[in-house]
Amino acid sequence: MTKTICSYCGVGCGFEVEGKVKGDKTHPSNEGLICKKGSLEDKVVNxxxxxxxxxxxxxxxxxxxxxxxxxxxxxxxxxxxxxxxxxxxxxxxxxxxxxxxxxxxxxxxxxxxxxxxxxxxCMASAVVGYKKVIGSDYVPLTMEDALNCDLYILAGSNIAEAHIVFFNRVKKAKKKGLKVVVIDPRFTKTAEIADLYIDINVGGDIYLFLAMQRKFLDDGMIDFEFLRKKAEFSEDFFENLRQIDIDEYLKKAGVSKDKFEKLIELWKSNQNIVGSWTMGLNQSSEGVEKNIAFINLFLLTGKMFKNLNGPLSLTGQPNAxxxxxxxxxxxxxxxxxxxxxxxxxxxxxxxxxxxxxxxxxxxxxxxxxxxxxxxxxxxxxxxxxxxxxxxxxxxxxxxxxxxxxxxxxxxxxxxxxxxxxxxxxxxxxxxxxxxxxxxxxxxxxxxxxxxxxxxxxxxxxxxxxxxxxxxxxxxxxxxxxxxxxxxxxxxxxxxxxxxxxxxxxxxxxxxxNLDSAIGGKAKLIWIDKQNRSLIPDSEYPFLLITTRLANHWHSMTKTAQVIKDEVDFVEMNEEDMKSLGIDEGDVIEIVSKFSIISLKAKKSKIKKGVVAIPMHLKGINYLTNNILDPISKEPDYNHTPVRINIL
The missing domain is CATH 3.40.50.740 (Rossmann fold)
Incomplete structure (x- = not known):
């Protein structure tokens, strides 16, 4: 029997290989759990x-x-x-x-x-966000913090398909009382287990996070004693924050007032809070700002530099x-x-x-x-x-x-x-x-x-x-x-x-030694919405985002040898499909200013005006734009305007 480690996602599951692959119960990352693609990894030999x-x-x-x-x-x-x-x-x-x-x-x-x-x-925006706020790219938390906290917030992160074993451990933690919030323009498999699902607009993250920060200020939730001890900040930050109109920013974020109030109440009523994110925040022309705005939520409320609290970016690749x-x-x-x-x-x-x-x-x-x-x-x-x-x-x-x-x-x-x-x-x-x-x-x-x-x-x-x-x-x-x-x-x-x-x-x-290495080095940095991404118009009225499937890995060089799940489809909102006269399974054209791809239409619980294509489709990036975040240089994969042509 050989002990080894999976070569797919960043969870890093321990394996035992003897005739077949099974999870290593002694490994701290997976405790014996294993996903489908991992279980078949030894069969990839062609x-x-x-x-x-x-x-x-x-x-x-x-x-x-x-x-x-x-x-x-x-x-x-x-x-x-x-x-x-x-x-x-x-x-x-x-x-x-x-x-x-x-x-x-x-x-x-x-x-x-x-x-x-x-x-x-995939991870450059998180790297820069960490370095700007806490002074280094040392991820300060672990999966155990997320599993044992009281409230776990996932922003632009579909762990049910991107970090499957970790997701299954989160489900087990929910049985012990963990509350989960999912913020995503698409009702994902992760959202299915959420105590609160917030169906945000594509690109609306900073608006939501700023509205939350203003609400923290209004409701006396900001921990100024913590900030004075652990962060550098200017009063200008709070002057800027007082200019935020919560209702206006929620409208721009596409978030209802009712869901917003529920989110704030969850933050108020839970002592230990961890937040995670992946490509929904990182792969953006404003990826660094999104990271900082999210991390600021924890910094402002003193939910940083201690166990079971803070921002935990989730790495996608096995050794990123x-x-x-x-x-x-x-x-x-x-x-x-x-x-x-x-x-x-x-x-x-x-x-x-x-x-x-x-x-x-x-x-x-x-x-x-x-x-x-x-x-x-x-x-x-x-x-x-x-x-x-x-x-x-x-x-x-x-x-x-x-x-x-x-x-x-x-x-x-x-x-x-x-x-x-x-x-x-x-x-x-x-x-x-x-x-x-x-x-x-x-x-x-x-x-x-x-x-x-x-x-x-x-x-x-x-x-x-x-x-x-x-x-x-x-x-x-x-x-x-x-x-x-x-x-x-x-x-x-x-x-x-x-x-x-x-x-x-x-x-x-x-x-x-990370507590002593990064504790007290934080900078509270003001972030506002920059709007660098391409904007939908009458010619290209929809926004394209890219997604990941649980059983495939990147371009499927390995997984397609053993798993036959299809990737040649585009997800659409059901009302958008009806208004265009599209039935599920119809082949349609997705057209950006850069190229055209033909795919089958598939109904999805996704925001109106948004379409989603799996990133595993080898031709996906013929459609995507070439805008980069100016600091992290990470591509803006999730904000390309497109139109739909019916064939």
């Missing part, structure tokens, strides 16, 4: 890439080459390319060891700061947290260190290198579309599929001289634009560590024969081919041990106390 594939031109057919030739092609291109024209596009599906070596190679030795991850498209910790984002250097002269010097001394870039690099969408790159290495992700405004994305990929894809499976959308594809080991064959959404590090163990190198081995081989020292590792354990020593540069990251050999049977939660 469609593998096992030989490197190369073509000079993107229009040519691929031909098989040796692994040694593949490494030489990459190394030669890097040697003859300016560092500013080289990019690394990483993934929350990588293990910590993969992330670490990629980050070390790129920032430390190739000297490019264009290193980013697909977490940019690990990527943040290692330094896989363009906006950080390494181990939660920002780009400062002092930090650059520390990292140079640790890695034994010099001349590390001293400023942040291009983020994911910028790197591809504005970086004028000559070499892009894409590892375990599919940016052609997941970046917004896909026509623009495809054009950018065609213009990059050398696109290198590291992948385990055939058929990615990015492979259509790659010059070189290098096979890497998938879950079941690779070993290393993974950090779940509440900082629990678990060992992912292999239980099948390895048919390709791990991502970190490929990055290390590129480093050696370039003549760099510091890449002679013989195991994942060696890589992890170097990484954990590096975390001493960030003293609050006590990962250096973790023992690799113990992780299989005893996962490790880092952050025992």
């Amino acid at each position: 469609n593998r890439i096992l030989k490197p594939l190369f073509r000079e031109n993107k229009e040519d057919e691929f031909r098989e080459i040796s692994y040694e030739e593949a490494i030489k092609i990459v190394a030669n291109k890097i040697k003859n390319t300016s560092p500013q024209k080289i990019g690394f596009y990483l993934s929350g599906q990588l293990l910590n060891e993969d992330y670490y070596i990629a980050n070390k190679l790129a920032k430390g030795f190739i000297k490019t700061n264009n290193v980013d991850t697909n977490s940019r498209t 947290m690990g990527g943040r910790e290692v330094g896989g984002l363009a906006t950080t250097l390494a181990v939660h260190l920002d780009y400062t002269p002092e930090n650059v010097k520390k990292v140079e001394e640790f890695w034994g290198t010099t001349a590390i870039p001293t400023k942040i690099g291009l983020t994911a969408d910028e790197m591809v579309k504005k970086g004028n790159l000559e070499c892009l290495i894409v590892a375990h992700t599919d940016p052609v599929y997941h970046l917004p405004n896909r026509h623009e994305t495809e054009k950018a990929f065609r213009d990059i001289d050398l696109v290198v894809e590291l992948n385990a499976y055939k058929g990615s959308e990015t492979s259509k634009f790659a010059n070189l594809i290098i096979p890497v080991a998938p879950w079941g064959e690779k070993e290393g560590t993974q950090t779940n959404l509440d900082r629990v590090i678990t060992l992912q163990k292999p239980f099948r024969e390895k048919q390709a190198k791990q991502d970190w081995e490929v990055f290390a081989d590129i480093g050696k081919a370039l003549g760099f020292s510091g890449f002679d590792f013989s195991s994942s354990k060696e890589v992890f041990n170097e990484y954990k020593e590096m975390t001493r540069l960030s003293p609050d990251m006590n990962i250096y106390e973790c023992d690799y050999d113990e992780l299989e049977n005893k996962p490790f939660r880092w952050g025992k």
Whole structure:
């Protein structure tokens, strides 16, 4: 029997594999529970890439080459390319060891700061929101806080389909008295268990949160004693708050006065309150402001910096947290260190290198579309599929001289634009560590024969081919041990106390000193609605949002092998369907100013004027707009105006 960890969502469920996959009852994240896609993960064995594939031109057919030739092609291109024209596009599906070596190679030795991850498209707004308010991207709570508090508020987060095992644990907690509020323009499976469901307008979050803050002020709910002890703030904040007209803001939010009053009463009558969010707040042109406005609710009422209280962002990918910790984002250097002269010097001394870039690099969408790159290495992700405004994305990929894809499976959308594809080991064959959404590090163990190198081995081989020292590792354990020593540069990251050999049977939660690290550093920041997103008009009267299905994962490279749930549909409000003469199952066109997609119509309990398409549909981002949050650079996936054409 092999103990390992799931490679799908951020819950990080522990598994036992012996003939079949079952949940590990001793693992703190799932206590033996398991979802359908996780239970079938060992059955995903087809469609593998096992030989490197190369073509000079993107229009040519691929031909098989040796692994040694593949490494030489990459190394030669890097040697003859300016560092500013080289990019690394990483993934929350990588293990910590993969992330670490990629980050070390790129920032430390190739000297490019264009290193980013697909977490940019899902978690960047939360990262920036935390850093602006509490001074660091240390998620201050755990799932246990949410399960044991009195009131749990979910804003733009459908955990029933995105964090399934955690959702099932929330349902169990409800039987013990937990109250749940769900804020979403769509009546989701999560909303079905809510004590209060608030059907908000798309983009109405900040209006609601500001109305709540004004009500807190009016009703004497603001904990000024707490603020004076734990936060920096100006009286201007409250002067601004007094200008808020609650009725006007509720109308803009699309929230009834009755539901608003019920929400305020729940806040008043419950001592311990936790709030969570995912893509409904993050994937927005105002993602950072939405995060800050939500976090402010907890700060104003003193529901912060103590057990069972505060803002808990829910990470979507299995190791997006690990990527943040290692330094896989363009906006950080390494181990939660920002780009400062002092930090650059520390990292140079640790890695034994010099001349590390001293400023942040291009983020994911910028790197591809504005970086004028000559070499892009894409590892375990599919940016052609997941970046917004896909026509623009495809054009950018065609213009990059050398696109290198590291992948385990055939058929990615990015492979259509790659010059070189290098096979890497998938879950079941690779070993290393993974950090779940509440900082629990678990060992992912292999239980099948390895048919390709791990991502970190490929990055290390590129480093050696370039003549760099510091890449002679013989195991994942060696890589992890170097990484954990590096975390001493960030003293609050006590990962250096973790023992690799113990992780299989005893996962490790880092952050025992976080209370002292972040308590008292909070800033109360005034946020108002900015309206950066595209606005519906007579030509495009509906708003498109994107959703997730419980049994599929991203572009379904893995899950579609074992699960046949359909994704080719668009959800619509029943009244909208009637007014347009559309019956369920009719094929209709969804048209944005960027493209057209034809899908089957499906009735949904969704706000009038809103339509929803699963993000798993490979062509979804032909429709989406190219607006980014100006600070987090996260795409505005959930606010694209569209029209409906009846075929």
